[in-house]
Amino acid sequence: MDTRVSIAGVELKNPVMTASGTFGSGMEYGRFVDLNRLGAIVTKGVASVPWPGNPTPRVTETPSGMLNAIGLQNPGIDVFVERDLAFLKDYDVPVIVNVCGKTVEEYLEVVERLGDTSVAMLEINVSCPNVKEGAIAFGQKADALFHITEEIKKKAKQPVVMKLSPNVTDITEMAKAAEAAGADAISLINTITGMKIDVAKRKFVLANKTGGLSGPAIRPVAVRMVYQCAHAVSIPIIGMGGIATAEDALEFIMAGATAVSVGAVNFANPYATVEVIEGMERYLQDTHTETIRELIGCVDR
Amino acid sequence: MDYRKKETTVVVSQKEISAGIFDLRVRTQAAAYCVPGQFAGIFPPSDSRMLMRPISICEANAESGEIRFVYRVAGEGTKLISALKEGDTAELLSVLGNGFPLDAAEGKKVAVMGGGIGIPPMLYTAKKLAGKTAETEIYLGYRNNDTFLASEFTPYGTVNVVSEDGSTAYKGNVLDALKERGFKPEVIFACGPMPMLRAIKRYAEEAGCIAYISLEERMACGVGACLGCVAKTVNKDEHSHVNNTRVCTEGPVFDSREVEI
Ligand SMILES: Cc1cc2nc3c(=O)[nH]c(=O)nc-3n(C[C@H](O)[C@H](O)[C@H](O)COP(=O)(O)OP(=O)(O)OC[C@H]3O[C@@H](n4cnc5c(N)ncnc54)[C@H](O)[C@@H]3O)c2cc1C
Numbered sequence: 001m002d003t004r005v006s007i008a009g010v011e012l013k014n015p016v017m018t019a020s021g022t023f024g025s026g027m028e029y030g031r032f033v034d035l036n037r038l039g040a041i042v043t044k045g046v047a048s049v050p051w052p053g054n055p056t057p058r059v060t061e062t063p064s065g066m067l068n069a070i071g072l073q074n075p076g077i078d079v080f081v082e083r084d085l086a087f088l089k090d091y092d093v094p095v096i097v098n099v100c101g102k103t104v105e106e107y108l109e110v111v112e113r114l115g116d117t118s119v120a121m122l123e124i125n126v127s128c129p130n131v132k133e134g135a136i137a138f139g140q141k142a143d144a145l146f147h148i149t150e151e152i153k154k155k156a157k158q159p160v161v162m163k164l165s166p167n168v169t170d171i172t173e174m175a176k177a178a179e180a181a182g183a184d185a186i187s188l189i190n191t192i193t194g195m196k197i198d199v200a201k202r203k204f205v206l207a208n209k210t211g212g213l214s215g216p217a218i219r220p221v222a223v224r225m226v227y228q229c230a231h232a233v234s235i236p237i238i239g240m241g242g243i244a245t246a247e248d249a250l251e252f253i254m255a256g257a258t259a260v261s262v263g264a265v266n267f268a269n270p271y272a273t274v275e276v277i278e279g280m281e282r283y284l285q286d287t288h289t290e291t292i293r294e295l296i297g298c299v300d301r
Numbered sequence: 302m303d304y305r306k307k308e309t310t311v312v313v314s315q316k317e318i319s320a321g322i323f324d325l326r327v328r329t330q331a332a333a334y335c336v337p338g339q340f341a342g343i344f345p346p347s348d349s350r351m352l353m354r355p356i357s358i359c360e361a362n363a364e365s366g367e368i369r370f371v372y373r374v375a376g377e378g379t380k381l382i383s384a385l386k387e388g389d390t391a392e393l394l395s396v397l398g399n400g401f402p403l404d405a406a407e408g409k410k411v412a413v414m415g416g417g418i419g420i421p422p423m424l425y426t427a428k429k430l431a432g433k434t435a436e437t438e439i440y441l442g443y444r445n446n447d448t449f450l451a452s453e454f455t456p457y458g459t460v461n462v463v464s465e466d467g468s469t470a471y472k473g474n475v476l477d478a479l480k481e482r483g484f485k486p487e488v489i490f491a492c493g494p495m496p497m498l499r500a501i502k503r504y505a506e507e508a509g510c511i512a513y514i515s516l517e518e519r520m521a522c523g524v525g526a527c528l529g530c531v532a533k534t535v536n537k538d539e540h541s542h543v544n545n546t547r548v549c550t551e552g553p554v555f556d557s558r559e560v561e562i
């Protein structure tokens with residue numbers, strides 16, 4: 001039984017990663033799961049300087065999901081390199097750093113700073129719906145996405161994964177723009193913009209008014225988008241959106257994803273990542289499938 | 302050693318002790334690792350509810366292996382939890398948060414203050430402070446004469462029951478009663494609604510005493526990973542260096558001088 005996959009030359013023990021922003025830098029969930037078991041750890045978005053994030057309430061529950069408007073609170077790249085990357089060095093797990101910024105220059109600053117570190121890949125967050133400037137603006141227009149991808153590729157020493165927003169008319173346009181500009185892979189989906197109103201108070205529940213929807217509620221949308229993108233581009237895809245079990249993860253892989261990320265479900269079940277890996281191994285065994293790679297995009301075969 | 306697990310616990314009992322206020326007891330080894338002021342995440346028994354409900358530990362007994370929660374039905378999640386019966390299972394994420402620094406009360410004159418549904422964690426706090434302090438005065442604020450839990454505080458100090466409508470010994474809020482009695486605490490431990498905590502913060506600054514207050518915030522992970530639950534801090538926070546600290550991890554209990562509320 002072989003669960004290995006590779007993305008842009010980076011070998012992963014298995015295709016199961018953490019989704020950015022739902023797993024910190026692994027410190028908190030290292031008490032629940034053996035981080036060495038994971039295919040990769042994708043860290044919380046980090047910017048060139050500390051970001052305070054949005055006012056609270058930042059999170060709320062919705063049916064089979066949740067809305068968040070954290071606003072990318074992060075300590076900035078300096079603290080991140082000294083503390084978080086130092087912590088992760090002790091683990092035998094590839095680290096993918098999620099990068100955010102308000103301008104192209106800010107993204108580039110982080111990308112360059114990470115150049116001489118042991119980080120395996122960079123995931124560029126151009127799809128966070130919760131910050132006013134930058135971020136999503138780059139992710140909702142194909143030409144803007146092309147431009148920022150191209151600039152980042154010029155400076156990046158590691159493979160570049162562009163993280164796509166589902167809040168667009170046609171996600172395949174975005175996938176194609178990223179590929180054309182040289183992206184090594186794409187990841188999707190980021191959260192779907194949503195809103196919740198407290199009827200008793202006649203007010204928005206979230207201080208930011210809108211938030212990003214994640215969790216099992218978005219899974220069918222995410223699977224569909226992964227499938228569409230798998231047909232639009234030939235670079236590898238990291239699929240995510242509401243994965244809770246191995247079956248959920250396999251849906252993404254069968255739709256065309258090479259790897260998957262477990263996100264908000266970590267909050268409901270802190271053991272979810274390893275349970276997905278174990279379930280996947282069982283599936284391969286039970287169905288006498290030699291390698292997980294046979295399943296990538298298999299629905300069309 | 303601290304304890305942190307998500308596990309399936311067994312409900313020992315649950316009863317409604319007052320209108321809409323439930324007393325839930327579950328069996329878990331976590332009971333041996335709790336500190337007053339810490340909390341647990343209780344998952345509503347429903348597949349479509351993915352987040353835990355943070356509920357303070359009202360009592361924990363290492364011998365019987367039981368944790369007790371006293372909570373108000375506030376919405377759908379707590380309503381679902383309130384339907385749990387003896388023998389049912391309850392999904393619990395525990396033990397969470399920092400808890401009250403009980404050592405700060407050693408040999409001091411201490412006021413234990415609870416308001417409304419902030420009273421349950423103060424029962425455990427008062428119990429664990431017994432014998433440590435020079436003097437403990439307990440102030441419990443209610444809306445009316447529905448004074449759930451109040452009688453259970455008696456062994457742990459002088460209990461002063463305050464109500465907004467004046468139907469108990471003192472009328473007004475917990476600080477009104479404290480001033481009326483002329484009690485001058487050196488340390489305050491408090492949990493309750495935000496206006497009460499703000500007033501206590503102000504009082505502590507004026508009176509020159511130290512107040513440890515327990516804050517509430519919306520949470521997702523409960524373990525410090527999502528940054529959903531932050532409170533504004535005066536100084537740079539440990540995690541992100543942006544004066545926004547995690548209530549679930551660095552809190553819920555803070556020295557009132559450290560937070561902007
Ligand atoms: C550290 C801490 C300790 C607490 N201890 C107690 C306690 O001992 N007894 C008690 O009765 N209540 C306590 N609360 C409040 C309790 O968590 C909420 O009343 C409860 O989560 C409401 O859930 P619901 O599904 O019934 O309400 P809904 O309004 O339907 O909940 C929707 C979402 O908002 C969250 N939410 C709603 N109100 C609050 C709130 N006040 N604080 C935090 N999250 C909220 C819920 O967890 C849920 O995710 C505590 C809160 C915190 C943060």
Ligand SMILES: Cc1cc2nc3c(=O)[nH]c(=O)nc-3n(C[C@H](O)[C@H](O)[C@H](O)COP(=O)(O)O)c2cc1C
Binds near residue numbers: 068072215242261262
């Ligand atoms: C609390 C929270 C914080 C997030 N922070 C980030 C982030 O910093 N960068 C990013 O690219 N995506 C972030 N995301 C999006 C997730 O990585 C993921 O794309 C999305 O939640 C869908 O997956 P899920 O349904 O499994 O959570 C965040 C999601 C949540 C719930």
Ligand code: FES
Binds near residue numbers: 530547548
């Ligand atoms: S609830 Fe996630 S950091 Fe506190």
